[in-house]
Amino acid sequence: MKTQDQEKSAQRRGTATGTAPGSSDGALVERWRSLLSCYSGIALALDRELHAEHGITMSDFEVLDRLAENSHPSGMEGCTEAGMRIQEIGEHIHLSQSALSRTVARLEKSGLVERVLCEFDRRGVFVALTKNGRACHTAAARTRLEVLREHLAG
Amino acid sequence: MKTQDQEKSAQRRGTATGTAPGSSDGALVERWRSLLSCYSGIALALDRELHAEHGITMSDFEVLDRLAENSHPSGMEGCTEAGMRIQEIGEHIHLSQSALSRTVARLEKSGLVERVLCEFDRRGVFVALTKNGRACHTAAARTRLEVLREHLAG
DNA sequence: GGACATTAGATGCGGACGCATGTAGTGTCC
DNA sequence: GGACACTACATGCGTCCGCATCTAATGTCC
Numbered sequence: 360m361k362t363q364d365q366e367k368s369a370q371r372r373g374t375a376t377g378t379a380p381g382s383s384d385g386a387l388v389e390r391w392r393s394l395l396s397c398y399s400g401i402a403l404a405l406d407r408e409l410h411a412e413h414g415i416t417m418s419d420f421e422v423l424d425r426l427a428e429n430s431h432p433s434g435m436e437g438c439t440e441a442g443m444r445i446q447e448i449g450e451h452i453h454l455s456q457s458a459l460s461r462t463v464a465r466l467e468k469s470g471l472v473e474r475v476l477c478e479f480d481r482r483g484v485f486v487a488l489t490k491n492g493r494a495c496h497t498a499a500a501r502t503r504l505e506v507l508r509e510h511l512a513g
Numbered sequence: 514m515k516t517q518d519q520e521k522s523a524q525r526r527g528t529a530t531g532t533a534p535g536s537s538d539g540a541l542v543e544r545w546r547s548l549l550s551c552y553s554g555i556a557l558a559l560d561r562e563l564h565a566e567h568g569i570t571m572s573d574f575e576v577l578d579r580l581a582e583n584s585h586p587s588g589m590e591g592c593t594e595a596g597m598r599i600q601e602i603g604e605h606i607h608l609s610q611s612a613l614s615r616t617v618a619r620l621e622k623s624g625l626v627e628r629v630l631c632e633f634d635r636r637g638v639f640v641a642l643t644k645n646g647r648a649c650h651t652a653a654a655r656t657r658l659e660v661l662r663e664h665l666a667g
Numbered sequence: 668g669g670a671c672a673t674t675a676g677a678t679g680c681g682g683a684c685g686c687a688t689g690t691a692g693t694g695t696c697c
Numbered sequence: 698g699g700a701c702a703c704t705a706c707a708t709g710c711g712t713c714c715g716c717a718t719c720t721a722a723t724g725t726c727c
Contacts, residue, residue, distance in 0.1 A: 387661045391555070394665075398552040399607035401545070403715090416683075453553035455685050460707055460713065462683090482692045482705040507541045511548075557685090570713075596726090600675065609715050614677055636675040636722045674723070684713080693704070 397427055401510045408506050413499045414469070418454055418462050420503065423471065423496040425451050426488045442475055442485030555664045562660050567653045568623070572608055572616050574657065577625065577650040579605050580642045596629055596639030625649050 384405045415423070429443050449459050463486055466472040471492035477483035488496065539618040560571045569577070579602050584595065603613050615642055625646035631637035642650065 371546075384658055384662075387658065387665055391661050391665060394548070394552055394555070396550055396607060401548070403607075406715090418683075444705085453557075455551060456706075457686075457708080459682055460705095464707085465683095477705095480693075480705080482690095484706070503545075504538055504541065507545050508538075511541055511545060560685090573714080595706075607696070610676075611678075613712055614675095618677085619713095631675095634723070636720095655688080661670085668727100670725100670727090672723105672725080675707100675721090676719105677721105678719075679711085680715105680717085682714085685711095687708100689706105689708075691704100691706085693702105695700100695702080697698100697700090 370509050397511075401506065404510055405503060405506045409499055412502055413495055415466075415471075415495065415499060416462075418458065419454075419466055419471075420496070420499050421452050421454070422448060422459070422462050422466060422486075423488065423492060423499065426472065426486065427493065427496045427500075430488060442473075444477070444483055445486060446483070448486065457461035466492070524647070551665075555660065558664055560659060561658045562656050563653055565658065566656055567649055569620075569625075569649065569653060570616075572606075572612065573620055573625075574650070574653050575606050575608070576602060576616050576620060576640075577642065577646060577653065578606055580626065580640065580655075581647065581650045584642060596627075596641035598631070599640060600637070620646070 376503075402417060407418055409415050409417060413420075421435050425448050426443060429447075430441070445459060446462075447465060449456060452459065454462065463472065465473065467474055470489060473484040473489055475487065477485055530543055556571060563569050563571060567574075583597050583601075599613060599617060602617075603610060606613065608616065616639075617626060617628065621628055624643060627641050627643055629639040629641065631639055637643055
C-alpha cells in the first residue's frame with residue numbers, strides 16, 4: 360500500500376522510528392515529543408490543582424478565562440456582564456462544540472456563569488460570569504500562575 | 514476572599530487576565546496559551562488520523578512507539594522481541610498506570626502486542642510487539658510524520 | 668518461616684471528551 | 698407565505714482518562 364522502502368531506509372540509518380532521512384523529520388518528531396511531554400506535565404498538574412482548590416477543570420477555567428477577558432477588555436465596563444455567545448467562546452478555545460456546551464452547562468450548575476437567552480436570535484445563548492464566577496476566575500488564575508511558575512521554567 | 518487589588522492592577526495595565534505586573538507572569542501565561550493551542554491542534558488532528566487510518570489512539574501509538582524503540586535500539590537485534598515491562602513503558606510515557614494497563618489490554622485485544630508472564634517476577638508482565646504490531650507502528654509513524662509536517666511548521 | 672510493608676498490574680467508578688445526531692429558530696427563494 | 702437549507706445549541710453514545718482500590722507476588726526483618 361505504501362512504500363516499505365521509506366521505513367527500511369530509516370532503519371538503515373539506525374535511528375529507529377523514522378528518525379532518519381533529512382534529519383528534519385527526526386527533529387520534527389523530537390519537537391513533538393518535547394511538546395507532548397511539556398504539555399502533559401503541566402496539564403496534569405494544572406488540572407489537579409484547579410480541581411483540588413477550586414473544583415473546576417482546565418476546560419472550565421479556559422471558559423471562565425475567555426469570559427473574564429471579554430468582559431473587561433479595556434478596563435472600562437459599566438454593566439456587570441454583557442455575556443458572550445457560546446459560539447464566540449468556541450472560536451477562542453480548543454474544545455468541540457459539544458464539549459463546550461456541556462462545559463457551560465456544568466459552570467451554570469456550579470453557579471459560576473449565567474445563561475441568558477438571546478432576544479435577537481432565539482437560538483442563541485449569552486453566557487456571562489456571575490459574581491462567584493468572577494471570584495473563582497480570579498482565584499484560579501492565581502493558581503494557574505503558580506503552576507506555570509513551577510512547571511514552565513519561571 | 515482574595516486580593517481584588519492584584520486583579521484591579523491587571524485591569525489598569527489594560528491587558529486583562531493577569532497579563533500585568535512583572536511581565537514575566539504575563540509572558541508565562543502567554544507561553545502556556547501558545548503551548549496549549551499548539552498541542553491541541555496537533556493532538557486533535559493526529560488522533561483523528563491515527564484512528565481513521567489505523568484504528569488506534571495517540572496513546573496506543575505512544576506505547577507501540579516505545580516498544581519499537583526498545584526492540585531495535587541500535588539496528589541490531591536477533592530475537593524478534595524481548596518485550597518491555599509495563600512499568601518500564603510507564604517511565605517513558607505520559608499516562609497513568611491504570612490508563613497504561615488498559616492501553617496494553619486494548620492493544621493485546623487488537624493483536625498488536627503480546628503479553629508474556631514474567632518468570633522471574635510473577636507479578637510482572639512483558640509486553641512485546643507482534644508482527645502486526647510492528648507493521649502498524651511503521652505505518653502509523655508515517656501518519657504521524659505527515660500530521661507533524663502539516664501542523665508543526667515543517 | 669511467618670507477619671508486614673511494598674511492588675506490579677488490574678479494575679470499579681465517575682468525569683470529560685469527540686462524533687454524530689436531534690431540535691429549535693432563522694434566512695432565502697419562489 | 699411555505700418549503701428548504703442553514704445555524705446555534707443540546708444530547709445520546711461510546712471511549713479514554715485519572716483516582717482510588719484490589720489482588721497477587723516479592724522482599725524484609727525477627
